Structures are given as structure tokens and as C-alpha cells.
Amino acid sequence: MPSPTAGRILSIQSHVAFGYVGGKAAVFPLQCLGYDVDVVNTVNFSNHSGYGRFGGSRATAAELAKMFELMEQNGLLLCERLLTGYVPGAEALAAVKDLAIRMKQKNPELIYLLDPVLGDSGKLYVSPECIPIYREALQYSTVITPNWFEVEVLTDTKITDPASLRKALRVLHETYHVPNVVISSIPLKVWLRAALPSSAQPPHTTNTDADFLACIASSTEGTPGSEGGTAPSAVHARCIPCLPGYFSGVGDLFSALVLGHFQPAPSVPSSSPAPSGEAEESPLAYAVAHALSKTHAILTLTHEHAKDLPEDDRLPTDEELDAREPERKVRRMRGRELRLIQGQDVLRGANKTEYFRMVPWTGFWDEP
């Protein structure tokens, strides 16, 4: 008998009419993977903010709370998985956090992927009042997918070397009780490159570090690391080739794919295209590798598309010229929207792509 709650995800994040960020980057990929996705829109905007010109409406905390209440009354909060992304403002965020708590209480097996959308590259783009709310929500999460800056903000730790990276991860796991942390798209600084296990490093043929980004996954669950029982977590890492220019919605797509591929029971048969004979991947390493591989394939499609556009639609980023002629930026943004629809066979796993297997970071927790 089919279960009414099998394969169901509640996604709470932003909506844009045009293009692929927030829910528009997350929902379709999850549907392609076979999930019924319930969709609560925290904002309804015309397009993402990168266009310069954008607008629409924001759901208030009261509207969100009312929506969740109605869904609860109708027995529609039975999903096994929860995905939360951008929520506008601290009050609305508190309503989402309260929902996550209720859902976790009702179903302790809830798989909650929390993407703590705070900012990027040293800049907050939500109110600072959101920070303590996210910190409180962390304990209910199964997986979090912060970027580098968000890890620094949440843990109040400037990450500048292996010791501060260890400290930040320890705070997330031990102070905030997050079982699984994934940090993707990390700029490959010299110290980080030097610290990475050699098999996780970019191939030697590449001269410039700027061509690669690192991804780190740290899990207190699943396969024990080679560190034995004393390390706070098993850490995996991988470098991925970085495509030129900026694409919006990549983090939202990646987080959705991590959730979609996360199978908490390690005994679940793996459809991994990794060569047989290799060691079984941990649930987090498996999910992250699939998410990295598919995200990279979609970005490659998007990049290929963008570079074939007329020259006017792919002018390089130039803040001065963009400010003088806003259409310049709009045209560039339009041409760089993710090619999710054209890449749906990739999302579904029907088109095989390069597999970025995560590499165990042996000795990560060892003090030098």
C-alpha cells in the first residue's frame, strides 16, 4: 500500500516569476527526482535581485503562520522532508523556525535541510536579527548548506586557517548540534589548498587556483571516519572546476539536490555511478557528490548557452558601465539563468555526467 507521506518535501523559500533562483531552482529538480513538493512562497518577485530592477510582495510572518496552521489542520504537514531557504525578515523567519520545530516534534525522523541564507562574500543581505533565529533553528536541522561567510557568521569565527576551520565546524556540530554540514563553492585559498588531502586537490595540470572551488562535507553520522571515535565528524572534500562569471540560484539548486539525494539509511541501495569496488559512500558524501555533479553539469549547460548568445547579451560584469546602462546588466542576467529545463535529463540521472566523488579528509581533526 503506498504511503501518503512517501517522497514528500515541503519547500519554503522565495519565488520569482522569471528565472531560476529560490524555489524555482529547487522545486523542479526535486520533482524530477520523484518527490511531491509542497511549495510555500516567502516572497513573490518578478525576478532575482541581481537584475537591479525587481519587485513584488513579501509574505508577512502572520501570513506564513496562518498558511502553516491551515496546512496542519488539514493534515498536510506529514511530509518526510523539509527544505528552507530565503525568508524575508526576522519575524517571518521565526514563523518558519516555529514550523520546523513543530514538524520535528511530530516526526523525529524528519529530514530537514536548512540553508541559512544570511549573505555572501562578507556582506549580510538579511537583517542581523535573523542570525540568532538561525542559530536556534540549527539544532532541528539534519543538513545545513551555508556558504563560507554564513559559517563565519553563524559560528562567530573568522576562518583563516585549518585551526579556525576546525573550530567553526566543531561549533556547528557540538554547540549547535548540526549532524551534517556542507560548505560548497569555497574559494581555494592557498592555506586551504595546502591543507586538502592530495586526492581532493585540483589536477596538477591546472596552474591557477581561481579555476577551482572546494566543497567540504562534515558528518557526525554514517560511516565513522578513519579518525576513530574521538573526532567530532567524518570530513570529506572535493575540488570542482569553476566556470567563469556569476550564476544565480546555484546554491538553491545545490541544496535541493543534496536533500533530494540524501538517504539517511546507509543500507539503501545506491544508484551511484561511482565505480564498484570502491568503499561505500556515507549518506552525506553520496548526496553531496550527486548534488555537485548535477549542479556542475547544469552550470556547464548554462555556460555553453550563455557564450553562444549575441554579444550584447553577454557583456562582462563592469559595475561602472552597468550603472550607466542598467539594460547591460539585465541582458547579462537573462542569458545566465540556469538551464534546468534543458538539463532535466541530467537532473533525473538519465544523462550520465562526470561524477565528483567526495574524498575522505583523513587527519582533518588532527592538531598539527
Next chain:
Amino acid sequence: MPSPTAGRILSIQSHVAFGYVGGKAAVFPLQCLGYDVDVVNTVNFSNHSGYGRFGGSRATAAELAKMFELMEQNGLLLCERLLTGYVPGAEALAAVKDLAIRMKQKNPELIYLLDPVLGDSGKLYVSPECIPIYREALQYSTVITPNWFEVEVLTDTKITDPASLRKALRVLHETYHVPNVVISSIPLKVWLRAALPSSAQPPHTTNTDADFLACIASSTEGTPGSEGGTAPSAVHARCIPCLPGYFSGVGDLFSALVLGHFQPAPSVPSSSPAPSGEAEESPLAYAVAHALSKTHAILTLTHEHAKDLPEDDRLPTDEELDAREPERKVRRMRGRELRLIQGQDVLRGANKTEYFRMVPWTGFWDEP
């Protein structure tokens, strides 16, 4: 060089967090067919109204107009196709109509599927002020998909026999200049059954009329009907087996699939599974046959799923018992949500299904 406007649809209709009506029934199928779909939500509700308990927010006319203005300023209204469904209230509907006019002016080749959501089974569920706005919008449409009652309301014609049916279709084509009219899910009344061409009728093995619904498609374009040059349109019809009970969102799914499969140039290579050797289908007949076939396959999946649910989740409709115990209805509704995700291979055309080819209704326009 890929065109930035190829295969793009703007969908303007309702959004529900849980389940599949409005945009949730339309967008995913169109994405599966390879369209980039831009999505403007006219309402953001928890679930469809059939649950009894539902709520959320409605976009105001000003919010919709502002959204369209921003999209226009950003050059994001270049899509080739427009799909409009439920819009709450006359003012908001007028904003959508104004957008359709602007889009049609900018691009006379725009393919606009207008679903004039007014009501069903003799009951209006929008304000009567919406009627003249829909009438004005009709002239900008390429295809409309009213139900039987909506045809009566729009044409101010009670349809009770072949003559009144001819009159209503003539009003839509000639007074309101609609090139393509599709009326689906028509109860198979005795006069209609008698009037249908024999090859469009249900198989003789079936005794009860209630097991079938009729679908009529009438087009002033494409392959000329056998009526010659004097008939207002070429009419096709088909009966489809009717599954027991009520399913929500079926009309929204059907309209989306008609738009998705509508190829205005008859020379476009057809991927129709119809036996080769038969006459080429007109663009409308082709689109409607595909939409009927896929919708029927999804309904069959949904019906199969619903009948395997625990008994409490599939109690039959009983207004008295439902009123006494609202949860009864909620459970029934939950179990009958369309199985779009599970049926995505059907939507995509990867799983072959029974093909409901439309039958030319020769002599439709002949007065007796």
C-alpha cells in the same frame, strides 16, 4: 544560435502550497515538455478550496500590474506563449487582460491559451463583473478551454440541442473572434450522444452514458473541414471514459497540455503516436488528442492510487456526513490529488498511453 524566447510560456494562475491545481497542475507538465515556464501566482493558498478549509493571500490588481511592468522593463515578456487561468476578482482580471493585449501587440504570433475560469455546473465562482472582461479578452486568445457552463455564460446561450451548440460556437468564433475552442468534460446527454458522429461515440459495449464524457474542439484554422469553405470551423469530437469521483485540477492540467502540444504550423513534424497512414491531424485536434490522452492516463494513475488508500481516506462524497465531520472530506481530497510526479513519464511522452484521436464531426454545421 539558440533564441532566448524559444519554448517559453508565461503562466498566470493560482498557486497552492499543497496539491495540484492551478499553476501546480500546469507548470510541472509544461516543464516536462521542455518549456521554460515563467510563473505569476494570482493567489498563494494553502490548498484548493475543495478541502473546505483553505486560505492565504490574493495578489491585488496593483501588485499584478507592478509585476508585469517590472517584467516588461526587464525585457522578460518575450515569451511565445501565454497561459492564463484563475484570477481572483475583476480588477486583477483586468490587469491580466491588459497584459495579454500588450503582449499580443508586441508579438502578434503570441499563442495565448485563455482558460476563462468562471464557474462550473451552473454556478459562478467568480464575481459576475469578470464576465465582460473575459468577453473582451477572448479576441486576443489563440485557444480557449471553457467548460460547458462557461461557454453558456460567455455566449449567453443555454445549450440544450445541436442548434444551440452551433449557435454558441458561432458566437465564440464570429462575435468574439476566437480561432480555437475546446470544450472538455462534457456530460454525455442523450441529444449530444445522438448528434455525435458514430466513430466519436463510446463503444457499444457500454450501457450507461455516465461512464463517458465528450470533448469537442472547434477550429477556424488549420486543415479545412469537409464542410468546405462556408462552415465557420472544423469541428472534432471524442468520448473519453470517465473515472468515478471528482478530481481537482484536471481542467488546469488539460489546458496546460493543450497549450504545450499546440503547434500552429501544421508542417511541424508530428511526434503523434497515432497510426501512420491516417490523415494528418489539424494543430488543434493534435493538441487536444495529446492533452486528453495524457490527462486520462494521469487520472487513471490517480484513481488507482486512491483506491488503494486505507478506507478512511477514500470515503465517498456525502455532503451530510462531510458537514458533520470536515476531516472526512479533507482525507478524501488528500488522497485524490493528481499523481503528476509519479506520472511524469506519461507527461513527457516516454510512457506510451492509449491515444484518444479526435474524430472529425462531419456535417456539424449542417442545419437538419
